[in-house]
Amino acid sequence: MSKRKPLPEEKKHGSVTVGIFDSGLGGLLTARLLRAKRPDLSILYYGDTAHLPYGDKSEEQIQEYVWKIVRFLRGKGAEAIAIACNTASAVAYETAQAAAGSIPVYNAISPALKRFAQESLPSPVGVIGTYTTIRSGIYGRALRKMGYTVHELPTPLLVPLIEEGWIHHPATEAALHTYLSQLGEVKTLLLACTHYPLLEGLIEQYYAERQYPIQILSTAALLAEEMAQSLPHASKGCISFAHFWVSDANPRFIELAPRFWSEPIQLNEVKELSSGKGQRIAQIRKPPYF
Secondary structure, three states: OOOOOOOOHHHHOOOOOOEEOOOOOOOHHHHHHHHOOOOOOOOEEOOOOOOOOOOHHOOHHHHHHEEEEEEEHHHHOOOEEEEEEEEHHHHHHHHHHHHHOOOOOOOHHHHHHHHHOOOOOOOEEEEOOOOOHHOOOOOHHHOOOOOOOEEEEEOOOHHHHHHHOOOOOHHHHHHHHHHHHHOOOOOEEEEOOOOHHHHHHHOOOHHHOOOOEEEEHHHHHHHHHHHHHHOOOOOOOOOOEEEEOOOOOOHHHHHHHHHOOOOOOOOOOOOOOOOOOOOOOOOOOOOOOO
16 A cells, blocks of 8 residues: 655644544544554544535545545644544545545545454454445455455444444344345454444344354554554643534434444534645545555
């Protein structure tokens, strides 16, 4: 994949402000995991709730959203960017890099591929994600080159159900069981969507009831871990903060956001994002990974 840009030299000894975005509220899970590991980091979060889900959008449309969001976060002071969305990472990573300019950009895919390369994980490997993530083949191609047997399956109903707050709803359980049954027998399951950790308990229960051992990897957790390890630590006395924006602050999102963040949260609504005066939205169809 393209080499991530380092932080500017003058930022390496001060606090770091990280801009994190996702197609909805699911990326708050990544932000929460990062905050737990690195409370010294300040977080700017943007949830593109007006365009949820990204999984059924065209690559060009997602790239346009990503360009504008990254420019917005940069304008708010972000010193590093994290794409807490596998779909956007699969089709718009280089678009994000172009919009970010000199600051580093983290994606949701590379940490997972690194883990599979560094460790000999049980095979076959199952990969579940949105239509766009699975259709991109980004995981399947890389994992097969490493020698893994891979079963990939798009699971498009899960994100809307999670964003509805139906984590333990019969409809969610039925959809999840149907998908896992279609996926077939796997020994490692990669949750290739940053929303899916909220369903990890149901997934573990599904396999436990069938007495089938499974190792589950979360791209949300792996992304948070990579950022926590690589971002500079703040100097003593620095005070961190967290600010949150969404593109559609409807009552349902306002109600659900504290569950994702695990504490009270204020969502600020931004209806229109500028692509930046004189800037052209980069159209990158197949960004290089790993």
